[in-house]
Amino acid sequence: MPGVEDGIPYKAEDLERFAYELFIRCGVTENDAKLTANSLIVANLRGVDTHGVTRVLVPYVRRLQAGVTSPHTNIRTVRETMSTALIDGGNSIGQVVAAQAMKIAIEKARQTGCAWVGAQHSNHFGTAAYYAMMALEHDYIGVVMTNGIASVAPSGGLAPMLSTNPLAFAVPAGNQPPVVVDMATTVVARGRIMLYAKQGLPIPEGWALDERGRPTTDAHAALRGTLLPMGGYKGYGLSLIVDILAGVMTGSLFGTHFHGPLAEDFTNPMDVGHVFAVLNPGCFVPLDEFKRRMDQALRELRDCPPAEGSHGVLIPGDIERTETERRARAGIPLPAPLIQEFEDLAVELGVPFPEPLSH
Amino acid sequence: MPGVEDGIPYKAEDLERFAYELFIRCGVTENDAKLTANSLIVANLRGVDTHGVTRVLVPYVRRLQAGVTSPHTNIRTVRETMSTALIDGGNSIGQVVAAQAMKIAIEKARQTGCAWVGAQHSNHFGTAAYYAMMALEHDYIGVVMTNGIASVAPSGGLAPMLSTNPLAFAVPAGNQPPVVVDMATTVVARGRIMLYAKQGLPIPEGWALDERGRPTTDAHAALRGTLLPMGGYKGYGLSLIVDILAGVMTGSLFGTHFHGPLAEDFTNPMDVGHVFAVLNPGCFVPLDEFKRRMDQALRELRDCPPAEGSHGVLIPGDIERTETERRARAGIPLPAPLIQEFEDLAVELGVPFPEPLSH
Numbered sequence A, B: 001m002p003g004v005e006d007g008i009p010y011k012a013e014d015l016e017r018f019a020y021e022l023f024i025r026c027g028v029t030e031n032d033a034k035l036t037a038n039s040l041i042v043a044n045l046r047g048v049d050t051h052g053v054t055r056v057l058v059p060y061v062r063r064l065q066a067g068v069t070s071p072h073t074n075i076r077t078v079r080e081t082m083s084t085a086l087i088d089g090g091n092s093i094g095q096v097v098a099a100q101a102m103k104i105a106i107e108k109a110r111q112t113g114c115a116w117v118g119a120q121h122s123n124h125f126g127t128a129a130y131y132a133m134m135a136l137e138h139d140y141i142g143v144v145m146t147n148g149i150a151s152v153a154p155s156g157g158l159a160p161m162l163s164t165n166p167l168a169f170a171v172p173a174g175n176q177p178p179v180v181v182d183m184a185t186t187v188v189a190r191g192r193i194m195l196y197a198k199q200g201l202p203i204p205e206g207w208a209l210d211e212r213g214r215p216t217t218d219a220h221a222a223l224r225g226t227l228l229p230m231g232g233y234k235g236y237g238l239s240l241i242v243d244i245l246a247g248v249m250t251g252s253l254f255g256t257h258f259h260g261p262l263a264e265d266f267t268n269p270m271d272v273g274h275v276f277a278v279l280n281p282g283c284f285v286p287l288d289e290f291k292r293r294m295d296q297a298l299r300e301l302r303d304c305p306p307a308e309g310s311h312g313v314l315i316p317g318d319i320e321r322t323e324t325e326r327r328a329r330a331g332i333p334l335p336a337p338l339i340q341e342f343e344d345l346a347v348e349l350g351v352p353f354p355e356p357l358s359h
Helices: A012-025 A030-045 A053-066 A094-112 A128-138 A190-199 A219-224 A233-248 A287-302 A318-330 A336-349 B012-025 B030-045 B053-066 B094-112 B128-138 B190-199 B219-224 B233-248 B287-302 B318-330 B336-349
Strands: A008-010 A076-080 A084-088 A114-122 A141-146 A167-171 A179-183 A272-279 A332-334 B008-010 B076-080 B084-088 B114-122 B141-146 B167-171 B179-183 B272-279 B332-334
Touching: A008 A012, A012 A030, A012 A053, A012 A332, A012 A336, A030 A053, A030 A094, A030 A128, A030 A318, A030 A332, A053 A190, A053 A332, A053 A336, A084 A094, A094 A114, A094 A128, A094 A141, A094 A272, A114 B114, A128 A141, A128 A167, A128 A179, A141 A233, A167 B233, A179 B233, A190 A219, A233 A272, A233 B167, A233 B179, A233 B287, A287 B233, A332 A336, B008 B012, B012 B030, B012 B053, B012 B332, B012 B336, B030 B053, B030 B094, B030 B128, B030 B318, B030 B332, B053 B190, B053 B332, B053 B336, B084 B094, B094 B114, B094 B128, B094 B141, B094 B272, B128 B141, B128 B167, B128 B179, B141 B233, B190 B219, B233 B272, B332 B336
Parallel strands: A084 A114, B084 B114
Antiparallel strands: A008 A332, A076 A084, A114 A272, A141 A167, A141 A272, A167 A179, B008 B332, B076 B084, B114 B272, B141 B167, B141 B272, B167 B179
């Protein structure tokens, strides 16, 4: 990713503490501040800077300050069956809503084998993988989807009608590390293009269309235009399913009805919807057998002969796990302009900003 | 699709009756023969000739004759919780196993709000959409996945390790027709390339690699090589999730462990796995509200201004529904070599083969 890799490294714990302190200053409770800061730092550690402190910490703080995200947790259960629930996030922090929804889904799956929990009136929740991975501690499979502000045109259309609508899966294994798939249903996430735009770099062809629906490599033109769904009409289909399950079904906003982007609109609640599914694989084959079978499947994939010019086959989640180990030692790199922004925010809110790792 | 569109049209009911009679001659019970024939004809009506009588009827009959697919239904429940079940298909016809699994999932979703049902020791089941759409009659959402013989290399790998691993979703609406997404997690289905190979036509670039991992437009080389997953590593991730849920989790074969292809191997059971999820959207928002919201979301998508050179936005399922109406009138086109094959089979099994529609 351009720019960010060349930044000055900070210790993950220091940045997590910094984010935590900022949230506390915004009136967020200790537990919620801890969770939210952790979700952002886990994203940065995994190399997903689009969903880490690198891109969303400042807008999160500004929205809390402006009162358009509630610092207090106002979650209530709207409707409930043995294996489903709908919770109203009450405009609480997205991370807090999502974690609570996932906990409910895990508890219900423990009772009945599986569960779906929807969340309405929520906010940006960081990476979907964070919540899908909560299922792993229980040896369950987690599935997470969220909608958001439209940036993708449906196949054949000119206007943005759908969000990047990501979906994530986490599946436990035995000796092998878990499988963690977390993907926008676009070729790339919008935040990725923002990072290119910030650096004035061109984007690869095939990522986006300009506002007249023409292919473009201009990151700014792409941000004014539409993102391309992955795999053409198939990605459009998947994206629509995510918007239906996370938005239409949960009573949240959907389609074109969202207000301004996270980092630009400080007057309207986001009102995004999420949906969380949990499945206990031990209900199908005994858990130890499932884990043995997972290990075998993953080992066999790793043993696949590499294609010409490739270093071999990776399992989804490998890159992020390797990067987590690397960044836990080498630090999370922050670009200079962001450090300045953080230092200003630190002064404004009376919070100490840490020294970089290399000092 | 090459060739098939230029065939001689037959009345859907006539071909359905023909398939039914063939199955009866193979010792299949009336109900199961009816279901299986119907699933193939519905595929043809929807324009999905890769999963209709056009490609799979002859292999189905040959496998039943060879005794590698059981004409008798031997389904038993292996394990069950309130919201999950695993059934053993006992090598029964895939359609019969899948329909039974979906019925169980629908019944469990009625009790608890949602359900996942896995099936092991099953066979080729036709189109995934057929079972997902079973949920629509109950105003439920249906999700279906299946695995099968490996034809796709994982990203970075040379050898086929994953099937086209399709997944399907069906979502009810109010006045708008339902959303039906049914997609292989490859750029195209293997059966599509087979139809090109049969006609000696080249395939478009980007569909497949040859056996040395190089891009190819030769349909025969593609069939010896590997299919490309949709959207690169994202499609690989999705495909792996399908193989895990449908295969690893259900105790079925997975990855590279399948025997020969449907139309070539008449000595081994297929032993494929499927998984079926059903979700009652009325557990989240009241059903009439869900339908109103679906109608609004779909209407808004249809009203999206068309991109340059496009006729506008379609909803997943539109093309297949229009084609169903057209083919119900105009008939299902069969290519001449297939008619000959059907006529030979008709003589062999003492079943009348219908006259074409145009006579």
